[in-house]
Amino acid sequence: GAVVSQHPSRVICKSGTSVKIECRSLDFQATTMFWYRQFPKQSLMLMATSNEGSKATYEQGVEKDKFLINHASLTLSTLTVTSAHPEDSSFYICSARPGTGTSDTQYFGPGTRLTVL
Amino acid sequence: DQQVKQNSPSLSVQEGRISILNCDYTNSMFDYFLWYKKYPAEGPTFLISISSIKDKNEDGRFTVFLNKSAKHLSLHIVPSQPGDSAVYFCAASARGTYKYIFGTGTRLKVLA
Numbered sequence: 001g002a003v004v005s006q007h008p009s010r011v012i013c014k015s016g017t018s019v020k021i022e023c024r025s026l027d028f029q030a031t032t033m034f035w036y037r038q039f040p041k042q043s044l045m046l047m048a049t050s051n052e053g054s055k056a057t058y059e060q061g062v063e064k065d066k067f068l069i070n071h072a073s074l075t076l077s078t079l080t081v082t083s084a085h086p087e088d089s090s091f092y093i094c095s096a097r098p099g100t101g102t103s104d105t106q107y108f109g110p111g112t113r114l115t116v117l
Numbered sequence: 118d119q120q121v122k123q124n125s126p127s128l129s130v131q132e133g134r135i136s137i138l139n140c141d142y143t144n145s146m147f148d149y150f151l152w153y154k155k156y157p158a159e160g161p162t163f164l165i166s167i168s169s170i171k172d173k174n175e176d177g178r179f180t181v182f183l184n185k186s187a188k189h190l191s192l193h194i195v196p197s198q199p200g201d202s203a204v205y206f207c208a209a210s211a212r213g214t215y216k217y218i219f220g221t222g223t224r225l226k227v228l229a
Contacts, residue, residue, distance in 0.1 A: 097215055106215075113158060
């Protein structure tokens, strides 16, 4: 149980285009989903917290107009990187927290490698 | 300001021996701690967690120890296996925030 999927796993795009990444909780409902970014040989950095049916909460320094997050249902959150530039190239990982119980455990997706040319 | 630190970027251990991975934190509001295992180009896999009301939690070969006064936690893997070779991240959370702060990771290599 507690499986989280991401799609696509890899994407290459041209500078200036937008890219959408989907995060799905496959066998549980997630009231809260999180989006992280990891640069090579660095830690996972939280970008934003996404709650179903409400606006995402962004961490300091993360541009909300550039990284659009939509948490339309209890099993799906999407991250859209708008007008992508080479410096946005990174490994993007989502996680989901089950809506039931008091556990704080998050379950992570396999990640999406974004390369902006 | 790195609130969660893993000061050893890498560790090599012989198969069958104990692996000890360390993690230090600075924020006294953290009260929930986790260890994740990660392979390159994959998402982290949850290993074990501990609440601040405990000082030890054990799950099979994995044991996490928490020393609140020292703001230090450690992950013990015994016996270590070659399949344990990966990058291990500790994460901390203040209950109710549901936000994780990750350490920088320790690359564990278990030698056969």
